[in-house]
Amino acid sequence: MSDLLTRYEDVRQRISTAVNQNCDLKPPKLLAVSKKHAVDKIKQLAEAGQRDFGESYAQEAVEKIIQLQDWSLIWHFIGPIQSNKTKLIAENFQWVHSVDRLKVLKLLNKHRPGNQGAINVLLQLKVGNETSKSGASYEDIISLAHSAEQFDNICFRGLMCIPPPSEDFHTQCAYFQSAKTVFDELVKRFSSVDTLSMGMSNDLEAAIAQGTNLVRIGTDIFGRRDH
Ligand SMILES: *Cc1c(COP(=O)(O)O)cnc(C)c1O
Numbered sequence: 001m002s003d004l005l006t007r008y009e010d011v012r013q014r015i016s017t018a019v020n021q022n023c024d025l026k027p028p029k030l031l032a033v034s035k036k037h038a039v040d041k042i043k044q045l046a047e048a049g050q051r052d053f054g055e056s057y058a059q060e061a062v063e064k065i066i067q068l069q070d071w072s073l074i075w076h077f078i079g080p081i082q083s084n085k086t087k088l089i090a091e092n093f094q095w096v097h098s099v100d101r102l103k104v105l106k107l108l109n110k111h112r113p114g115n116q117g118a119i120n121v122l123l124q125l126k127v128g129n130e131t132s133k134s135g136a137s138y139e140d141i142i143s144l145a146h147s148a149e150q151f152d153n154i155c156f157r158g159l160m161c162i163p164p165p166s167e168d169f170h171t172q173c174a175y176f177q178s179a180k181t182v183f184d185e186l187v188k189r190f191s192s193v194d195t196l197s198m199g200m201s202n203d204l205e206a207a208i209a210q211g212t213n214l215v216r217i218g219t220d221i222f223g224r225r226d227h
Pocket of ligand 1: 035056078079162200201216217218219220
């Protein structure tokens with residue numbers, strides 16, 4: 001087996017171990033974050049059965065999506081969104097995880113081609129007292145969610161979060177727990193909500209312990225990214 005497939009199997013094993021340690025959990029969906037990695041590696045994983053891939057840079061992603069269009073993969077945009085990239089994103093991705101302002105929501109709705117069906121949107125929640133620019137507050141999330149519901153070309157599916165980095169399991173869990181609380185509230189209020197995207201290479205166990213249903217794994221599957 002190639003290094004890539006060995007690492008992929010290791011990640012799948014870590015996910016099932018974490019799921020088994022928490023009774024009553026369904027396994028989360030695994031999103032393979034392929035940004036800065038070559039099309040060949042994506043093909044290897046697709047052959048091993050991986051369907052969902054995450055990308056952070058619109059232009060780079062679209063080149064790969066075009067090369068891989070015969071593979072019927074599911075593409076998720078997870079990076080910061082510039083307004084001038086919303087058309088490219090709306091035309092090429094099935095999911096967007098990183099929406100945190102009304103302007104972007106409006107532009108995605110406007111640019112989504114009618115024949116492609118609604119684009120699946122997660123709102124990015126700011127968690128922790130981070131200085132990070134991305135992510136919306138709880139109050140903003142509620143108001144964005146109401147707007148999302150009004151747009152015909154948007155399907156509001158839930159939340160994404162990227163907590164401040166921490167090596168401490170309990171700190172990681174506290175961040176994820178706060179996101180899970182907001183998610184549970186949204187599930188009660190909005191019938192289309194079913195997806196909580198949290199957990200990366202360094203904190204997937206904590207995210208699973210707190211009830212994530214989609215983990216986004218880059219480094220531990222693909223190895224280090226070249227910059
Ligand atoms: C790059 C990235 C990931 C993957 O992170 P790793 O630590 O490499 O697993 C997950 N989510 C987002 C939003 C990213 O930008």
